[in-house]
Amino acid sequence: MNNRLSQITIVGGGTAGWMTALILDMVFSRTSASKDRPRICLIESPNIATVGVGEATVPRMPVTLRQAGISERDFFRETNASFKLGVKFCNWNKDRKGNRIDYVNPFAHGQMVQGLEAAEFFLRFGNGDRDFTQSISPHDHLGRLCKGARQLGQPEFEQRFGYAYHLDAVKFAGMLTKVCTKRGVEHIRDEVQSVELDEQGNVSHLMLERKGRHDIEMVIDCTGFRGLIINQALGEPFLDYSDYLPNDRAMALQIEHPKPEKIESLTRSTALGAGWTWRVPLYNRVGTGYVFSSAHRTDDQAADEYLKWLGDSGKGATPRVIPMRVGRVRNAWVKNCVAIGLSGGFIEPLESTAIHMVDHAVRWFAEHLPTKDVEPSLRDRYNRQMDKLYNEVLEFICLHYRLGNRKDDQYWIDARTEMKVPDRLAENLELWQHRLPMDHDVEFATLFDHRVYQTVLLGKQSYDTGYGTGIRDRIRPLKKQIWLQGMQRAKADLAQIIKSMPDHKTLLREI
Ligand code: FAD
Numbered sequence: 001m002n003n004r005l006s007q008i009t010i011v012g013g014g015t016a017g018w019m020t021a022l023i024l025d026m027v028f029s030r031t032s033a034s035k036d037r038p039r040i041c042l043i044e045s046p047n048i049a050t051v052g053v054g055e056a057t058v059p060r061m062p063v064t065l066r067q068a069g070i071s072e073r074d075f076f077r078e079t080n081a082s083f084k085l086g087v088k089f090c091n092w093n094k095d096r097k098g099n100r101i102d103y104v105n106p107f108a109h110g111q112m113v114q115g116l117e118a119a120e121f122f123l124r125f126g127n128g129d130r131d132f133t134q135s136i137s138p139h140d141h142l143g144r145l146c147k148g149a150r151q152l153g154q155p156e157f158e159q160r161f162g163y164a165y166h167l168d169a170v171k172f173a174g175m176l177t178k179v180c181t182k183r184g185v186e187h188i189r190d191e192v193q194s195v196e197l198d199e200q201g202n203v204s205h206l207m208l209e210r211k212g213r214h215d216i217e218m219v220i221d222c223t224g225f226r227g228l229i230i231n232q233a234l235g236e237p238f239l240d241y242s243d244y245l246p247n248d249r250a251m252a253l254q255i256e257h258p259k260p261e262k263i264e265s266l267t268r269s270t271a272l273g274a275g276w277t278w279r280v281p282l283y284n285r286v287g288t289g290y291v292f293s294s295a296h297r298t299d300d301q302a303a304d305e306y307l308k309w310l311g312d313s314g315k316g317a318t319p320r321v322i323p324m325r326v327g328r329v330r331n332a333w334v335k336n337c338v339a340i341g342l343s344g345g346f347i348e349p350l351e352s353t354a355i356h357m358v359d360h361a362v363r364w365f366a367e368h369l370p371t372k373d374v375e376p377s378l379r380d381r382y383n384r385q386m387d388k389l390y391n392e393v394l395e396f397i398c399l400h401y402r403l404g405n406r407k408d409d410q411y412w413i414d415a416r417t418e419m420k421v422p423d424r425l426a427e428n429l430e431l432w433q434h435r436l437p438m439d440h441d442v443e444f445a446t447l448f449d450h451r452v453y454q455t456v457l458l459g460k461q462s463y464d465t466g467y468g469t470g471i472r473d474r475i476r477p478l479k480k481q482i483w484l485q486g487m488q489r490a491k492a493d494l495a496q497i498i499k500s501m502p503d504h505k506t507l508l509r510e511i
Contacts, residue, residue, distance in 0.1 A: 003371040005038045005217050011192055011206070011229065012222030013044025015054055015169060016341020016358045018176035019064075020220050021185045023359065026068045027366040029183075038218075038369075042180070043208065045191040050173060051224055051342065053252050053322065055280045055287045056084060056267045056352035057164040058447060059107050060359050062157055070179060072156040076511045078175040079167040080283040083149040083265045083504060085139040087351065090270040093405050093460040103131055103459030104266060105351075106139030107162030109451035113486040119436050119454040121483040123463060124475050132458035135487060137161065138497045143266035145498065148507030160497070164352075166267065166280045166287070188214075192223075195233035202336045203229060217372055220365075221339040225325045225346070230332075230339035239345075241327040243420045244398055246411065247275050247348050248326060249299070251306055251319035252289035257281065258313060263504045269350060271404075273297070273305055274411040278349065283508050290319070291348055296411040324348065332386045333379045338365055345390060350400060353393045353447065360389060360446055388444040395425040396448040402429065403462050432457065433468030435475075 008024065010017050021042050028037040065075055075081060086106035093101040111118040118136050127135040134140050138161065142149070149163035181187050190208040198204040206214045221229040230236050242248065257263065268279040275292030290306040297305065299321055307314040328345025332338060339345075340361045346354060364385050368378040398421045406412035421429070428441050437453040457463065463471050 003373060004036065005370065005372055007039045007041060007215075008218045008220065009206070009214065009216055010040065010042040010220045010222055011044075012224060012341065012343070013042060013173060013177070013187075014050035014222060014224060014341065015173055015176075015355060016224075016343075017042055017044065017220075017222035018173050018180060019355065019358050020222060020340050020362045021180040022068050022176055023064065023362040024366055025180060025183050025185060027363070039186065040180075040184075041186040041188060043188045043190055043192060043206070043214070046189045047191060050170065051322065052170060052320075053250070053287070053289060054169045054349070054354055055282070056087075056166055056278070056349070058352055058356045059162045059164045060356045060447075061164050062159070064359055066157045068179075073511055075165075075167075075175065076283070076508065079165075079171040080285070081165045081167045082263055082281055082283050082508055084164045084166050084267055085143050085149060085162075085265045086133075086267075088140075088143065088266045088268045089400075089459065090268060091406075092269075092271045092276070092400065093403075093462075093465065095461055096465060101459075101461055104133045104140040104143060105452065105455055105459060106133050106137045107164060108137040108139060109449065109455055111136050114482050116478065117436065117438075117451075117454070118486070119451070119458060120475055121478055121486070122458060123436065124472060124478050125480055125483050127487050133455060136490060138494050138501075139266075141494065141498045142501055143264055146262045146264055146504050147498070147501040148504040149265060149501075150507070151500065152502050152507060152510050163265075166282050168282055168287075192228060195229050197233065200335070201234070203233065216336065218370070218374075219337050221337055221343045222341045224342040225323075227329065227339060227343040229337050230329050230334060230343055234334050234337055236334045236339075237330045238325070239327050239330055241347065241394065244394060244422070245326055245348055246293040246295065246401070246415050246419060247291045248324055249294050249302070250289050250291045250322040250324055251299070251303060252287070252322060253306075253310065253314060253317050253319045255286050255288055255310065255313040255317075257284075257286055261505055263508065265504045267352065270309070271406065271412075272309060273409045274302065276350070277306065277309055286313075288313075289322075291324075291350075293411055293415075296409075296414070328386075328390050331383045332361065333365075333374075333382050336374055338382075340365070344386070347390070347393050347397055350397050351393070351447075356447060357389055357393065361386060389446060391422060391424075392442075392444050392446060392448055395422050396452070398422060398425055399429075399453065399456060403457070403460050403467060405460075405462075405465050428453075434471060436471075 090102045091100040194207045203216045274296035280287040332344045401415040437450040
C-alpha cells in the first residue's frame with residue numbers, strides 16, 4: 001500500500017505560512033522527483049489580517065533566500081528591504097555614573113587572539129574608548145555611519161561579514177505568494193470555519209466558508225496567535241511564559257525617515273519606562289513599536305510614552321495595539337498537525353528571532369517528513385528540537401532583563417527581580433560571575449552561542465556595574481603585548497573596511 005503523503009495543507013498566509021510553503025517546496029524539489037512530491041496547498045482567510053509586524057531578521061534569511069533561488073535584488077526591490085548588521089541596545093543599562101550605556105550586538109561575535117577569547121583580553125585590558133564590539137568588529141562603526149554591508153557592484157549575497165535584512169512584512173508575504181504559486185503551491189483564499197477530527201483524533205478535514213470540505217493528510221497550523229487547529233481544535237495546552245517575561249502588549253507605527261538620505265544599517269532597541277521600543281529602518285520608511293507590560297502601563301499611558309519618544313514623527317498618530325500571547329504550545333507537532341509561527345509560540349521580538357524559528361521549524365519538519373501514519377518517534381524528536389529552540393531563545397532574552405541595572409522605574413526593578421529565569425541560565429549567571437561564558441556553557445545554539453553572551457555581558461558593562469566584580473582577579477594571566485598588537489592590527493583593518501564600505505542608501509539605490 002502506498003502510504004506516502006500526497007498533500008500537505010498550510011492554513012495561514014502570513015510570514016509563517018508562506019515561509020513554510022517556500023521551504024517545503026525547496027526541500028521537496030531537491031529530494032524527490034515531481035511525481036513523488038506531496039502537493040502543497042495554502043489556505044488563507046481573505047478577512048483575517050496578518051499580524052503585520054515582524055520586519056527585522058537575522059543572518060539565516062540571506063541563506064534561505066539564496067537556497068530557495070530568490071534573487072536578492074528582487075527581494076530588496078519588492079520588500080523595500082535594507083541591510084541589518086545587528087541590534088543597537090540603547091539605555092538598557094547605566095554606567096557607574098548613571099550615564100546611559102548603548103552598545104551593539106553585531107552579527108559577528110568575538111574573535112580569538114592567539115587561541116584565547118578576545119573577550120577575555122578585553123575584560124582584562126580594555127581598549128581605550130572603544131567598547132568590545134567596536135574593538136573587534138566593523139558593525140557598530142558601519143551602522144553609526146549609515147554604511148552598507150557590501151561594496152557597490154558586488155554580486156548578490158556576497159558577504160564579507162554577517163548581515164541580515166529589514167523588510168516590509170506585508171510585502172514580503174506578497175512576494176512569497178508570487179514565488180510559491182509560480183512554483184506550483186495551490187493558493188486558496190477562503191476561511192476555515194471548522195476543523196473536523198477522526199476517531200483517532202487526527203484532523204480529517206476542514207470546512208471552508210466557500211469551498212466546503214477540504215480533506216487533510218497533514219496540516220500545518222500557521223493561523224497566528226489564535227492557534228486555530230493546534231489549540232482550539234486539538235486542545236494542545238499553551239505554556240505561558242509570563243513568569244519569565246514581563247511584556248504582553250505592543251503598539252506599532254510606521255513613520256517617515258526623519259533624514260531620508262541616511263539609513264542606519266542597525267535595528268535599534270531603546271529601553272523606555274515599561275519596556276522597549278524597536279526602530280527598523282527600511283528603504284522607504286521606518287517601522288517602530290513599543291513592547292511593554294500591561295501590569296505597569298495602561299494602553300493610554302504607554303501610547304503617551306511612545307509618542308513622546310517618537311517626537312515629531314509621532315505627532316497626531318494613533319498607534320495600533322497588538323496583544324501578544326507570549327509562550328508556546330507544549331508540543332508543536334500533535335497528531336497530524338504541526339504548529340509553525342505565532343500559533344506555535346512567540347517570545348518577545350527583542351532579538352528578531354521569530355522568523356528564524358519558523359525557518360528552523362520547517363526544515364526540521366521536512367527532515368522528519370512522515371508518511372500518512374505519523375511515526376511517533378519522528379514526532380517526539382521534532383517536539384524535543386522545538387523545545388530546545390524555545391529554551392535557547394527564552395534564556396537569551398531573559399539575560400537582557402536579569403542583567404539590566406535600571407532603577408528609575410518599578411518595571412525595570414520587577415523585570416530584574418520578580419521574573420523567573422530558566423534553570424540553566426540561573427546556573428550560568430552564577431558561573432559567569434567568575435569567568436566569561438565558554439562554548440560548553442550553552443548546550444544548543446542555532447543563533448546564540450557563548451560569544452553572543454560575552455558580547456551582551458561586556459556590552460552592558462556588567463562586570464563594572466556590580467555583577468561579578470571580582471572576575472578580573474580570576475582571569476588567567478594574559479600577555480598585554482599580545483592584546484595590544486592584536487588591537488593595533490584590528491584597528492587598521494577596521495579603519496580600512498569602514499573607509500571602503502559605501503553609504504547604505506547609495507548601495508540600496510544601486511540594488
Ligand atoms: P499571522 O501574520 O498572524 O498570520 C496568520 C494567518 O492565518 C493570516 O493569513 C490569517 O488570514 C490566517 N488565518 C487565521 N485564521 C484563519 C482561518 N480561520 N482560516 C483561514 N486562515 C486563517 N519576528 C521577527 O522575526 N522579527 C521581528 O522583528 C518581529 N517583530 C515582532 C513584533 C511584534 C510586536 C510581534 C507581535 C511579532 C513580531 N515578530 C517578529 C513575529 C512575526 O511577526 C511573526 O512570527 C510572523 O509575522 C509570522 O506570523 P504568522 O504568520 O504566524 O501569523
